[in-house]
Amino acid sequence: MAKAKKTPGKAAAKALSWLKLGALRADAAAKAVFAQTEARIGYVRTTQRLLAHKPALLLAQEGLSRAVMRDPDGTLSDRERELIALVVSSENRCQPCVFGHAAELRRITGDALWVGKVEVNHRHAELGKRERAIADYVLKITRAPGEIEEADLAPLRAAGLADTEILEAAAVAAYFNFSNRINNALGIAPNPEAYAARR
Known part of the structure; x- marks a missing residue:
């Protein structure tokens, strides 16, 4: 009797990443x-399941994520933080983060078309002066961090951001450049739940 042929892509669709790490035994902190x-x-995010193979890294990334995205003392709005996450992740072509943060922006705004425009090119989306200044700044952080100079803060201040908010925006952008690079470097699979959410 002939063996059934494997459907191409099925195994890859179930894999967390390109790594072959074996079965996960998540510790209490990871759980x-x-x-x-x-x-x-x-x-549960695919990235979290993968990083649970290195619990200290999982916990460090989760702590930094909470600090930049859910800062109780921060004054950037949730929409602004998710806009930063999506602009940076789209520029880096990071599937897990684009899917996840587009879904969150769809939840916040209820506007899937607007979010789709941001995913492709934030300059073609309807952004207010403040959002545009933030998006342009974090794009430069992502594309050319070595070229940033003090003058790059002027459009942010002109758009009404306090210096503490500029600090927040830079921290969110830097965090996603870190997480995007882990996802891209290891071929971490995106969550289909995030892609399908709120369309």
Whole structure:
């Protein structure tokens, strides 16, 4: 009897990444991260499952993510933080983060078309002066960090951002450049739940 042929792509679709790490034995701290994420967004991110093979890295990334995205003392809006995440992640072609943060922006705005425009090119999306200044700044952080100079802060200040908000915007952009690079370097699979959400 002939063996059934494997459907191309099926195994790859189930893999977390290009790595071959074996079965995960998540420790209590990793399980707590998984539970918190599932309670908040309805599923566990593929990146979290992969990083759980290095629990200290998972916890460090989760801590930094919370510090920049859910800062109780921060004054950037959730929409602004997610805009930064999406602009940076789109520029870096990071599928897990583009899918995840587009879904979150769709939740916040209820406007899937606007979010789609941001995904492709934020300059073609309807942005206010403040949002445009933030998006242009974080794009430069992503594309040419060595070329940033003090004058690059002027459009942000002119758009009404306080210096503490500029600090927040830079931190969010820097964090996503870090997480995007881990995802891209290891071929971490995007979550289909995020892609499908709120379309």
